[in-house]
Amino acid sequence: MSIKHDWITTPITTDLLRGALDLERTAHGVLPHRLPAWARAQCADGQLALVETQPSGVRLVFRTRATVIELDTLPTKRVYVGVPPRPDGVYDLLVDGRLAGQASVTGGNTLTIDMATGTAEHQPGPPGTLRFTGLPDGVKDIEIWLPHNETTELLALRTDAPVEPAPDRGRKVWLHHGSSISHGSDAASPTTTWPALAAAISGVDLINLGLGGSALLDPFTARTMRDTPADVISLKIGINLVNADLMRLRAFTPAVHGFLDTIREGHPTTPLLVVSPILCPIHEETPGPSAPDFTTLSTGQLRFRATGDPAERASGKLTLTVIRDELARIVAQRAAEDPNLHHLDGRDLYGAVDFAELPLPDGLHPDAATHRRIGERFAKLAFTGDGPFTNRSA
Structure with a gap:
């Protein structure tokens, strides 16, 4: 009835x-x-x-x-x-x-x-x-x-x-931008993407600008972040620039500076964390672009492969290793005058030991269990202790 x-x-x-x-x-x-x-x-x-x-x-x-x-x-x-x-x-x-x-x-x-x-x-x-x-x-x-x-x-x-x-609970607003991994890729549900998990653990309100395939240092994304009220901000940069084969090192470095400059126009002292890529073996030393590996479809699974040539790094092609090194250098350079700018190596969220236990099922994207691990680690590294998003750092 x-x-x-x-x-x-x-x-x-x-x-x-x-x-x-x-x-x-x-x-x-x-x-x-x-x-x-x-x-x-x-x-x-x-x-x-x-x-x-x-x-x-x-x-x-x-x-x-x-x-x-x-x-x-x-x-x-x-x-x-x-x-x-x-x-x-x-x-x-x-x-x-x-x-x-x-x-x-x-x-x-x-x-x-x-x-x-x-x-x-x-x-x-x-x-x-x-x-x-x-x-x-x-x-x-x-x-x-x-x-x-x-x-x-x-x-x-x-x-x-x-x-x-609902009334405003007075919680910090965390504004995050990244790739399909931040978007949620193969997470089990919307509250179990790694940013949603990290936000729940840390008691903050999330604005997730994880954009699958589109974390490409676009100026309009930087201006959007500049104009969006936030208490803490993070950027996860790298994998899309490699798998789209969008730019060379010559363009990458000033593009990162420009992206950060734009955000700082609206958030001059907000804690800002730059996160380099998590481990992704197909692109650690091999440039993009990425391409679907259609030979795996017969098994009912789609995988991705890197189609670049490692020798092309000499001409400025980007790999994840190149990007990690350059992001660390850029943040160290800027942090001398910007004490609220911080850096996190993405392999601290998911590295070689994690890959051995929880490999990326399609070669690019983490599964549900890996989202949980990344979210828990990000919450601990960014929002607790001496992390850049603790009250002591803000």
């Missing part, structure tokens, strides 16, 4: 969203963006357009007495030709900061990507509804974390009791 509820529909507005920098009104509802409209207008790259709408770190946050919550969404699901289907995106429900439920939405739009030809086809589909029931009675703070790897239009929020914006 179904139970009838007196539903209250609450408009989804910016005061109910955390982690998004823009909210676009669409024909169906609203679409959270992780880059503002002016920044999106400066780059026509389809990869960036896709990943910045995948709401990693974006969550609905509100206070309510409701015991039942429904959310209508229109997801866009990726399908790769020749690759086993990806699971539906996961929504994590937190009640007073604790995981209380998970759900997925079937249906939705489909984006079919052919990596062999570089083409993509969009097929429209129906919206779906996720439902959380049996929530504890009484006033509580609710967070619904949207799927980190699935573009998600928000259509309607329904509850059986009124909703109001």
Whole structure:
């Protein structure tokens, strides 16, 4: 027997969203963006357009007495030709900061990507509804974390009791930028990407500008970070510049300086941590670009390989080793006049010993267990003791 509820529909507005920098009104509802409209207008790259709408770190946050919550969404699901289907995106429900439920939405739009030809086809589909029931009675703070790897239009929020914006808890805001690893890659759910885990452990509010394939020192990303209020900031730089084979060392060094200069225009004394790449054996000494290894598809798994020539390092091609050395040098040079600028070797988050135990399944991206390890280590190294993000350092 179904139970009838007196539903209250609450408009989804910016005061109910955390982690998004823009909210676009669409024909169906609203679409959270992780880059503002002016920044999106400066780059026509389809990869960036896709990943910045995948709401990693974006969550609905509100206070309510409701015991039942429904959310209508229109997801866009990726399908790769020749690759086993990806699971539906996961929504994590937190009640007073604790995981209380998970759900997925079937249906939705489909984006079919052919990596062999570089083409993509969009097929429209129906919206779906996720439902959380049996929530504890009484006033509580609710967070619904949207799927980190699935573009998600928000259509309607329904509850059986009124909703109001959650009060500001006065927590530090951590602004982070990085690659698909920071975006969440193969994490199990949106609250278990390594930045989300580190934020939860450290008691800070996350704004995640991890942009899969798009941590490319773009000036509009630096300006976005410059203009976004934050108490602590981190940049994870390297792997995308190698696997995209985007620039040479001659361009890399001034681009890093320029990126840091721009952030400092808006955050002159904010603790700023530059993180070099985690270990990735295919690109430690071999330049990019990366390419899918289609020979592995017969086993049901996609892997990546490095297609550059190690000898090309002499002409300025970037490898992870080159980038780590140069980032350490740049930060040491600038830190003489910028005591709030810090450096972390990414291999302290995931190095050779970790790779032996938890190898990267596709050659590039960490799995769920590795996300947890990286998140726990980052929280310890950045937010505790003498870490750059402790109150003592700020």
